[in-house]
Amino acid sequence: MIVINGLTKTFDDVIALENFNMTVKKGSIYGLIGTNGAGKTTLLKLLSGVLKADSGTIRIDDEVVYENPAIKERLSFIPDDLQFFAVYTLNEISKYFARIYDKWNDALFDEIIAEFHLDKKKKLSRFSKGMQKQAVFAVSLATSPDFLILDEPIDGLDPLVRKTVWSYIISASAERQMTTLISSHNLREMEGICDAVGIIDKGEMILEKELDELRGDIHKLQLSFEGAPATDSQLESIYRHLHVVHRDKRGAVDIFIVRNNRETLDEWKNLYHPILFDPIPLTLEEVFIYELGGTNHAINSIIS
Amino acid sequence: MQSIVSSAKPKMNAIIKENLHRFWPIAFVYFLILFMVTVFIAILDTSEANGFDIIWNTINNGRLVIPVITSAASLTFAVCIFGFLHNTGQASVTHALPFSRKALFSAHFISGFILSIAPFILLAFSMLPFCFGANAHNPDAYLRVLTPSQILATLGMWLLSNGIIILCTYALCVFAGIITGTVIMHILVAGLLNLFIPFFYKLITIYLSSFLLGYPTNTSSINTILSYMHPALYNIFHHRLGILAAIVYIGISAIIILFALILYRVLKLERAGDSTTFHVAEKILTYIVTLLGMAAFGLAFTIPTPFTGNGAMPPFYIISAIGAIITFIIVQMIMKKTPKIFNQATCKTFGIYVIVGILFLVCTTSDITGYSNRVPSPNHVKSVIINSDIYPFMIPYNQEMYGEQLKFTKKDDIANVTNLHRHLITANKEAIQDMQNAADNLNTIEDPYDIPKEGIDENLTLYNTIISSQLNFHYKTGSPFGMQRNYQYESADPILKLLADTDEFKKTYRLANTVGYDKIDSVTALHANTIFYSVNPNDDPGIE
Numbered sequence: 001m002i003v004i005n006g007l008t009k010t011f012d013d014v015i016a017l018e019n020f021n022m023t024v025k026k027g028s029i030y031g032l033i034g035t036n037g038a039g040k041t042t043l044l045k046l047l048s049g050v051l052k053a054d055s056g057t058i059r060i061d062d063e064v065v066y067e068n069p070a071i072k073e074r075l076s077f078i079p080d081d082l083q084f085f086a087v088y089t090l091n092e093i094s095k096y097f098a099r100i101y102d103k104w105n106d107a108l109f110d111e112i113i114a115e116f117h118l119d120k121k122k123k124l125s126r127f128s129k130g131m132q133k134q135a136v137f138a139v140s141l142a143t144s145p146d147f148l149i150l151d152e153p154i155d156g157l158d159p160l161v162r163k164t165v166w167s168y169i170i171s172a173s174a175e176r177q178m179t180t181l182i183s184s185h186n187l188r189e190m191e192g193i194c195d196a197v198g199i200i201d202k203g204e205m206i207l208e209k210e211l212d213e214l215r216g217d218i219h220k221l222q223l224s225f226e227g228a229p230a231t232d233s234q235l236e237s238i239y240r241h242l243h244v245v246h247r248d249k250r251g252a253v254d255i256f257i258v259r260n261n262r263e264t265l266d267e268w269k270n271l272y273h274p275i276l277f278d279p280i281p282l283t284l285e286e287v288f289i290y291e292l293g294g295t296n297h298a299i300n301s302i303i304s
Numbered sequence: 305m306q307s308i309v310s311s312a313k314p315k316m317n318a319i320i321k322e323n324l325h326r327f328w329p330i331a332f333v334y335f336l337i338l339f340m341v342t343v344f345i346a347i348l349d350t351s352e353a354n355g356f357d358i359i360w361n362t363i364n365n366g367r368l369v370i371p372v373i374t375s376a377a378s379l380t381f382a383v384c385i386f387g388f389l390h391n392t393g394q395a396s397v398t399h400a401l402p403f404s405r406k407a408l409f410s411a412h413f414i415s416g417f418i419l420s421i422a423p424f425i426l427l428a429f430s431m432l433p434f435c436f437g438a439n440a441h442n443p444d445a446y447l448r449v450l451t452p453s454q455i456l457a458t459l460g461m462w463l464l465s466n467g468i469i470i471l472c473t474y475a476l477c478v479f480a481g482i483i484t485g486t487v488i489m490h491i492l493v494a495g496l497l498n499l500f501i502p503f504f505y506k507l508i509t510i511y512l513s514s515f516l517l518g519y520p521t522n523t524s525s526i527n528t529i530l531s532y533m534h535p536a537l538y539n540i541f542h543h544r545l546g547i548l549a550a551i552v553y554i555g556i557s558a559i560i561i562l563f564a565l566i567l568y569r570v571l572k573l574e575r576a577g578d579s580t581t582f583h584v585a586e587k588i589l590t591y592i593v594t595l596l597g598m599a600a601f602g603l604a605f606t607i608p609t610p611f612t613g614n615g616a617m618p619p620f621y622i623i624s625a626i627g628a629i630i631t632f633i634i635v636q637m638i639m640k641k642t643p644k645i646f647n648q649a650t651c652k653t654f655g656i657y658v659i660v661g662i663l664f665l666v667c668t669t670s671d672i673t674g675y676s677n678r679v680p681s682p683n684h685v686k687s688v689i690i691n692s693d694i695y696p697f698m699i700p701y702n703q704e705m706y707g708e709q710l711k712f713t714k715k716d717d718i719a720n721v722t723n724l725h726r727h728l729i730t731a732n733k734e735a736i737q738d739m740q741n742a743a744d745n746l747n748t749i750e751d752p753y754d755i756p757k758e759g760i761d762e763n764l765t766l767y768n769t770i771i772s773s774q775l776n777f778h779y780k781t782g783s784p785f786g787m788q789r790n791y792q793y794e795s796a797d798p799i800l801k802l803l804a805d806t807d808e809f810k811k812t813y814r815l816a817n818t819v820g821y822d823k824i825d826s827v828t829a830l831h832a833n834t835i836f837y838s839v840n841p842n843d844d845p846g847i848e
Binding site: 011042045048049050051052067069070072073075076077079080081082083084085087096099100101 | 315317318319321322326388391392393394395396397398399400401402403404405407572573574
């Protein structure tokens, strides 16, 4: 289990993370999403013990990570920049990492490499960017980590490879209770694989939930009532039971973004009997846009 | 916990092995270079004796090319091995590996050191059969008298000397790698750290000898001090690294390594890619390089001497200031990695530098401590040695006694010496003042072809008289450093009689001590080929 409390990290006079809190359950797949420069990569480097926090704590299985080789032995981090690996062939890197990681799994490494059709004798610098990511993913998974930390691992990979990567992660989570923390901008795929998500903005965690809970909590709701339109005060009275965070109107149809679960919405429906009642759970991408885009231009794209 | 500790070492070995595996071709290239400049050219030499001389000179630290290669190898491996610190991706993966920073530092440091010294070990082995072969087959070779164990000991000492040079240079280069964030800066700062102290010392001595009357200009003593400042220089000047020097340099290297480790442990990896990884390093490097730039400009374009007149000082200060500004701007652009450096923070940094620069110029060009007028009290002097480096000084009976030293320990004799010292200060000051006046007068002449000839001749005569001889005073006082002064003097100055009148001078140079009375048959005093006094000691026992 990963627990972060009150984490703050500054780069000179720039605050990268401030009073940041996060919890990742053991064996779960956690998606970290945020705009560019939100602090995701900084967070992952802090989690991997690469950077030192200014204040706050990062605990993995109740142990601090920074300067803790024992925890780092159980952790594998794939950064966005793969320059480290570029000078090696896969054969060389596997030998090197086998000497460092006690739980190095040669069979798994060979299996993944075969799956990706990678040449073990070729330098990684000669691979395409996507192939480099596959190779490093194979290396990373072969260290048999209990905690896998991936910084945008699937960007640049083709759909087939992405599917394979996800399948390895899911099976490791299921079989070995491997905890995975992924930062990615591919929200559609994250939605399909993650158990929980955290949305970071300007160094702060603005939303952290189980994905199922998140989906059930925010809805796009289309409503219409029979007969002449009610007065504003009547409508306010009707809608006051909903947690409306945005509202728009298209002809006789009212469109809402509401922070209510399905049960609450059904109760409300039974109370007011609208002729049109169409609640749709928001996708992760819509939640992301809604949470970070506010109610200006971005929200329009969700409700239109 | 036990398992963590026990597994740490084999894992460190993994990094060492990996570095050796990756970089051994570079070490091999260095070996080839070393082999080429030593064994290979020795083999090619048609004369076996000359060939062996090359090897012999090499193992006796007599070849300048070896310390140069040593330093280059140290820098190369420091840059290669610690290069991971200067790339964000490499730094991230390396520090995510299951190692503490101490272990990472140690493993990388050790592997770089092994790679740096490996070419020299290989070369030692390559030279070994050549040494023995030459020893056995060349009857004229002077090494023939050496036993195999002596050859091995000489080779061992050569290896040790180079090992210490590598250790010290490599430690400084690694230190540079930790305080910098890019490869280019690493190389520049490593060069600066290795050369700064000797270069700065040399610069200071040039300034002080130009501006302080009596500052020792003795090249050999300056070079001696200079040689202590880096083991490579020590090797170049002394050709042999003694036990004490070896211990001192190993100690200094250990301190540098420890300091580098401490900095590495607190290093902020997010600064990889910046010019420097510590703000304070940026400031210090800026001040140092600007100071060197300022001094170099001052030296390159104009540096006044006591003889150039008062008019030379303002241009010197102006050129120094321009040099400081130009260097500061260039350094700041490199440090900030942008030409847009003109802001409040830069002005503040330059403001601080101005104070440093003024302090430097004041301390080196003005006699603020009364250095020039200081003459020790005879009561505080344990002994004083006088010598003249350039010409034999008052050696009446033996022209071969070049560079003879006169040592005085008696209070009365020391008093005579300090009186002479005081007189020389006054005489030098007067001479300098005359020269400055002459120079200022020459400067005011509008038509350069209308210089009064008599004036020049007089001044040249005066100048030649002054510079004809130099006298060095080495006082041994209560201070561990003693006191040294150097003055020009007129060899015909009657004040020198103060020395001749001392008991210790008489005791050292009286005729009896030089040749012995029993060997003197007669004494004849001549002046202008005219004998005006002659005596036979057998006739006159009171000849002394």
